[in-house]
Amino acid sequence: MEAAEPLLDVRDLRVSFRTEDGLIRPVDGVSFQVGAHEIVGIVGESGSGKSLSVMSIVGLISDPNVVIEGSVRYKGRELIGLSQSALRPLRGSEIAVIFQDPMTALTPVYTVGWQIVEQVRAHEKLSRRTARRRAVELLDAVGIPQPYTAVDRYPHQLSGGMRQRAMIAMALSCQPALLIADEPTTALDVTVQAQILELIHRLKDEFGSSVILITHDMGVVAETADRVLVMYAGRVAEYGTTRELFSEPLHPYTWGLYDSIPPLEGRRPTRLSSISGSPPALSERPDGCAFAPRCAYRFETCDQLPPLSGTREHLAACFLPPGRRRAVDRHPDQEAST
Numbered sequence: 001m002e003a004a005e006p007l008l009d010v011r012d013l014r015v016s017f018r019t020e021d022g023l024i025r026p027v028d029g030v031s032f033q034v035g036a037h038e039i040v041g042i043v044g045e046s047g048s049g050k051s052l053s054v055m056s057i058v059g060l061i062s063d064p065n066v067v068i069e070g071s072v073r074y075k076g077r078e079l080i081g082l083s084q085s086a087l088r089p090l091r092g093s094e095i096a097v098i099f100q101d102p103m104t105a106l107t108p109v110y111t112v113g114w115q116i117v118e119q120v121r122a123h124e125k126l127s128r129r130t131a132r133r134r135a136v137e138l139l140d141a142v143g144i145p146q147p148y149t150a151v152d153r154y155p156h157q158l159s160g161g162m163r164q165r166a167m168i169a170m171a172l173s174c175q176p177a178l179l180i181a182d183e184p185t186t187a188l189d190v191t192v193q194a195q196i197l198e199l200i201h202r203l204k205d206e207f208g209s210s211v212i213l214i215t216h217d218m219g220v221v222a223e224t225a226d227r228v229l230v231m232y233a234g235r236v237a238e239y240g241t242t243r244e245l246f247s248e249p250l251h252p253y254t255w256g257l258y259d260s261i262p263p264l265e266g267r268r269p270t271r272l273s274s275i276s277g278s279p280p281a282l283s284e285r286p287d288g289c290a291f292a293p294r295c296a297y298r299f300e301t302c303d304q305l306p307p308l309s310g311t312r313e314h315l316a317a318c319f320l321p322p323g324r325r326r327a328v329d330r331h332p333d334q335e336a337s338t
Ligand SMILES: Nc1ncnc2c1ncn2[C@@H]1O[C@H](COP(=O)(O)OP(=O)(O)OP(=O)(O)O)[C@@H](O)[C@H]1O
Pocket: 017, 026, 044, 045, 046, 047, 048, 049, 050, 051, 052, 053, 063, 100, 282
């Protein structure tokens, strides 16, 4: 039962930078697929390579020292190696990106409304007036108060949170086949976060779009994603359907993430309270499992690199035997101290 070709098929993606001290490879062999009408969540600590993985897909890493290898097929077409002039028409029409930093997406010298109108009219034959009405509706939909006024504001005249929303409105305006949202809600308060996630769901339901959603927040993933990619130190630690990943997480790192689902109210923790230590620096990544130094279950074999193994629906890169995994009560700290 072979499924239809996925919308996006990423295989063995590697992102490296030439530096004075030699080559560093923040993304080291990442593979995942995004199906039609599917929301794929990417989670992992800061520096695990989430942003680089998705930005390299659409050619948005501007560093001249970058080297991108592997394969990224979008609707069957290979994107790695395409020139900027070949990628540009894809971005903003087929594939829209919401960045961590909204100023990268908005042009400072035009009003927010002008930018949305241009974007809408580039893809649909609409009069200026109709496109402007669409812009106001979109600004309203992303929770910008007084959208009739906001439409004529320049990006710098909006607060950070409002800019973030304006960028999201712009990304949604072309009804992309694939939306890449890199931490779209981090800077926003909880109510607006919920509105934005609702919009992302609507995009999928009403326009049949697929979404890659990067977030630190396992709670958001559980509510939003169909499939989850857990990244650790530039590699895939675990990959599977949300149902599988939450009902039977296979990787000790995921167990830690799971225990760190932030409270619904109050300040969200910036570090994972349930896993001690921090990810290895880029230059100090071990040859074997990168998580081993923090893992309460490590054993001799972990000084080798664990391959991703499992079923089509659920893969993990961990040497722990399945029987041992099932026996674990998923509280590494407690077990480690006994
Ligand atoms: N242009 C660059 N040159 C060298 N190293 C880089 C470059 N861009 C990113 N990196 C490094 O690559 C690693 C992964 O970066 P990336 O931005 O993908 O992390 P991330 O998972 O998105 O983290 P965050 O959650 O903080 O956004 C980091 O250690 C970062 O410092």
